[in-house]
Amino acid sequence: MGQPLVSVVIPCMNEEKTLGSCIGKARQALERECLEGEIIVADNSTDSSGAIAKSMGATLIIPQKKGYGNAYLEGFRHARGKYFVLADADDTYDLNETPRFLAPLLAREADFVIGSRLRGEIKKDSMPWLHRYIGNPVLTKILNWLFKTNISDAHCGMRAITREGYEKLGLRSEGMEFASEMIIEAARKNLRIKEVPIAYYPRQTPSKLHSWGDGWRHLRFMMLYNPTPFFYIPGFLLFTLGAFMTLTLAMRGNVETTGLHSFILGSMLAIIGTQMVTTGSYMKIYGILNNKIEKKGLTAKLLDYHSLEFGLLTGILLFIGGMTLGSDVVLKWISSGYGSLSEVGEAVISWC
Incomplete structure (x- = not known):
């Protein structure tokens, strides 16, 4: 046949x-x-x-x-x-x-x-x-x-x-x-x-x-x-809005009395935005590794060996900075006899 x-x-x-x-x-x-x-x-x-x-x-x-x-x-x-x-x-x-x-x-x-x-x-x-x-x-x-x-x-x-x-x-x-x-x-x-x-x-x-x-x-x-319109764009917008709210209120001082709820909302938006961008990045890298997305532009640079080293170093420095700021809050709490503490702004920023 x-x-x-x-x-x-x-x-x-x-x-x-x-x-x-x-x-x-x-x-x-x-x-x-x-x-x-x-x-x-x-x-x-x-x-x-x-x-x-x-x-x-x-x-x-x-x-x-x-x-x-x-x-x-x-x-x-x-x-x-x-x-x-x-x-x-x-x-x-x-x-x-x-x-x-x-x-x-x-x-x-x-x-x-x-x-x-x-x-x-x-x-x-x-x-x-x-x-x-x-x-x-x-x-x-x-x-x-x-x-x-x-x-x-x-x-x-x-x-x-x-x-x-x-x-x-x-x-x-x-x-x-x-x-x-x-x-x-x-x-x-x-x-x-x-x-x-x-x-x-x-x-x-x-x-x-x-x-x-x-x-x-x-x-x-x-x-x-194509994770960009689903994760990158909305995630970046949420992070920008949250970071703006958080930093603006933190610079004004007295967060506990002037805008505690707005401060917490801003920090939550910044965290959610960061998670969305991170999720989009994971999806894009998965797509590249499985030949679903072209390896080009910023993502290609980020996947470069030296970029990964830079990212790791940046992450370590941010972690140390957060731990240092958080430790300061913990020490103040201990020194106050584990009582009430008016360090909400510093605590939230160190957590973020």
């Missing part, structure tokens, strides 16, 4: 009612266009889905771990085609439309094609109101804003990509965030992306999506790639 031109990869999890229809439509579409193809079903079902795939001549793959991303990653590892088509096994996407996804790739007009349900037709009862008008549009807009893309439906499950394009992406996500990772990496690697309006049909079985949980996974994943 020769090498197929197209590999249709279908992840499956207990879809015995619809898998056969999906395989049949995919095969008919390829035969109608005279395209040599293979159909790969990455199956982790406990029902008869696997038996149906085998009986219809599809290549059955059993991923070692469950998960939307794991199913695709395992399927792609076995795919032999020059072009990959991705679609769900629930028959919500019409695989008869496969040629429309392949056409821009075959014409070399695009490297990556993604369907758009929002620019196509959403059949009645096929998409919950929350997903259609809030979840999907909001997450798509955030993705477009963060990564300079122009996608209308970032979570559409029917897609097509060239093998060469896929190999550039280095995808690793195991869960539903695989859909976001694919678009983000395509934008990072400068793949030519094109959208195809499609119809979206109702499921015949209960959905496996978890609206809030899966939505958070997508958002958390985008934070990993």
Whole structure:
């Protein structure tokens, strides 16, 4: 058997009612266009889905771990085609439309094609109101804003990509965030992306999506790639405001009588801001080490060996300064016979 031109990869999890229809439509579409193809079903079902795939001549793959991303990653590892088509096994996407996804790739007009349900037709009862008008549009807009893309439906499950394009992406996500990772990496690697309006049909079985949980996974994943608007900017603003309030009140003196509550609030804002910036830094370093973020600019300098030495020395000096100031407060407290002490400003600053 020769090498197929197209590999249709279908992840499956207990879809015995619809898998056969999906395989049949995919095969008919390829035969109608005279395209040599293979159909790969990455199956982790406990029902008869696997038996149906085998009986219809599809290549059955059993991923070692469950998960939307794991199913695709395992399927792609076995795919032999020059072009990959991705679609769900629930028959919500019409695989008869496969040629429309392949056409821009075959014409070399695009490297990556993604369907758009929002620019196509959403059949009645096929998409919950929350997903259609809030979840999907909001997450798509955030993705477009963060990564300079122009996608209308970032979570559409029917897609097509060239093998060469896929190999550039280095995808690793195991869960539903695989859909976001694919678009983000395509934008990072400068793949030519094109959208195809499609119809979206109702499921015949209960959905496996978890609206809030899966939505958070997508958002958390985008934070990993670009923590600046989520942590750096708000953290810096909080720290600046808190430090300004704290230092202004400390310089006025008599904090205990003139603005104790404002002083405590300022110190809390400064600490929260510092923690947010630190969290953003951890996320950015993790992203760099896992090849999700480019190592450049200030972060690259901070990761330099000499910068790390400087940071360590600075941290030690700040620690010693805080301990010295704090020790002075403790000594005054001891000398007062462990009674009441009017050193709130000095104590808070040393703690910060």
